[in-house]
Amino acid sequence: MTEPALVVEGLHKTFTLHTQGGIQLPVLRGVDLTVHPGECVALMDPSGSGKSTLLRAIYANYRPQCGRIVVAHDGGRMDMAGAGPRELLAVRRRTIGYVSQFLRVIPRVPTLDVVIEPLRAFGMPREAALERGRALLERLRIPERLWSLSPVTFSGGEQQRVNLARGFIADFPILLLDEPSASLDSAGRAIVVELIRDARKRGAAIVGAFHDREVREAVATRAVTLHGEEAA
């Protein structure tokens, strides 16, 4: 079997709310997860149980108290839980793509530029990146007249598709998908399914939270709970 792309071991994350009397919210209590290239693992827990927290911790957006998050990066291994800021930025540039439900961009930057940013950060020349960006926006059915506009004023569904374009434009070896089909219509969901399958075929290791059962069943190769049980 190939080497795993991602290994999470004994991950704990507790939030301490200092502004609310120091309340402690333990969310992740010893999560283990191994994902190989070409796999798409669906996290199966009910909402509020920590799926997003786990995805954010893997992306190093949340900082866990203990545990390891080892990713295959640049031919070596990197523990995201112990890496410094420069290493984390390098992993985000080259290894891990993350699609959330929220789009945060500088107002006024055209959609096409927002979409190709990950490729530019990767070092791809602008023209080649633009070509790829246009093709992907077309595939995601964002009308061409919107490409030169900032996505800030787009509808929820359009913003979600811009998010998807940003996540899928570069061939990240690891993809984290937090409800990638939220606020999409059925045509949009079908495109997401296609994108995820294509990413798997090229060998991406994918972890996602998909509340949409149809999408989940179409893309997941395995479903697990945060307690490590294999789910149906």
Next chain:
Amino acid sequence: MAADVPLLRARDVSKLYGARVGCRDVGLDLWPGEVLGIVGESGSGKTTLLGCLSGRLVPTSGSVEFMLRDGTVVDVLQLSEPALRKLARTDWGVVHQNPRDGLRAGVTAGANVGERLMALGARHYGRIRAEALDWLDRVEIDRGRIDDWPETFSSGMQQRLQIARTLVTRPRLVFMDEPTGGLDVSVQARLLDLVRGLTADLGLSAIIVTHDLAVTRLLAHRLLVMRGGEVVESGLTDQVLDDPQHPYTQLLVSSVLQP
């Protein structure tokens, strides 16, 4: 290998004003192409730290090292006055909160941009003017205003002119003190876009002091949170804003609307 040396490295920088603490024991590394945000409330020591890093204030103790274009590292605090001035002219830029502190009132907009080039030895009038026009374009100031006085500009235009004046000489490191403070939101967005584009395209590094967390979200790779002159938390910008650890950072983040 130059890429493995930070552009700017500060260690244990303290600035005391008698018994009062400006900043205490601050350390940081800034890497080429990186934008570092420094946040905290008024009086938290942000501007003092910026002054110490940019050679405008002499720290009470600590060290600040800067890597020159040829890869040699100099101790900023040990530089002679002329050497420091040269560095400030060639490699550094400062964008002040109040554009009037960074612009010269007695000369035209074009001359404000051009004279920084002349200070570096440019003499060809046509080329200097062409460069000035190019920079007015970049900061979206109408070319027709090149011979106008800065005082006839709106504050947003003055701020953009100050940025053009600062960046025309292609500095490698820019210090910005509340660059979007006092600007209305549409102008703010335009400035953010401009600064982000310039850091990405020119490989510029920047240290941005601000109390506006939304600005740091969009511009800064990393954040330092200051309180009472000390750094209480640091990390990637999204880590600090989405998963703040220190009680003060949590208060700061929870006190604003949608950072």
